[in-house]
Amino acid sequence: MKIGDLAAKTGVAPRLLRYYEEVGILHPFRSGNGYRTYGEPAVDRVLQIRELLDAGFTTEMIREILPCLEAEKEQTEAAACRPAKDLDGVRRQLSSIERRIDVLQRNRHAIEIYLRAWEDAMAAAPTGADGVPGPVAE
The missing domain is CATH 1.20.5 (Single alpha-helices involved in coiled-coils or other helix-helix interfaces)
Structure with missing residues (x-):
């Protein structure tokens, strides 16, 4: 899905989604023409980012803990879990x-x-x- 579709599904403005990419907490794919594209899991990720931000976490904290949260969700080895700064x-x-x-x-x-x-x-x-x-x- 394109950035506008993700924005519509999550209620998060495209500008903010681009910011999430800039700070390293959202990772779109790039199509051949350079457009950002997102898979369905991006919807859950954006909603989780919003919830963490609403809970008072900084984007730096979120960047550090998201890989661990995703590893738990997928019930895989949490090799990406490292202590936050x-x-x-x-x-x-x-x-x-x-x-x-x-x-x-x-x-x-x-x-x-x-x-x-x-x-x-x-x-x-x-x-x-x-x-x-x-x-x-x-």
Whole structure:
């Protein structure tokens, strides 16, 4: 697929995809006429890059850890896994991700409780002739 197709599938602007190539985290093929072409795996790679960037990783960190992540995904030997130059930075980002996961899990639980309570109240509320629940008596 061409860069425009990859941009459409991932929601990432072509300019940003070219930047990912420039910093060494996305590797297109070049067709005979010099156009960038991408295989289907590029979609997942770009989405993973976006997720890592959103999690606070720098493009340098991503460049260093992506080969290891891909080796794990393919369940192959992680020969490409080498310690990142900024291991402390990677550890900080992992800690930040874990904190966000904890917050998201707590929020999910609170929202589930809220929705259950609302659904229970709606189920118990009398309905009008139109089948729509009426006001709850206080």
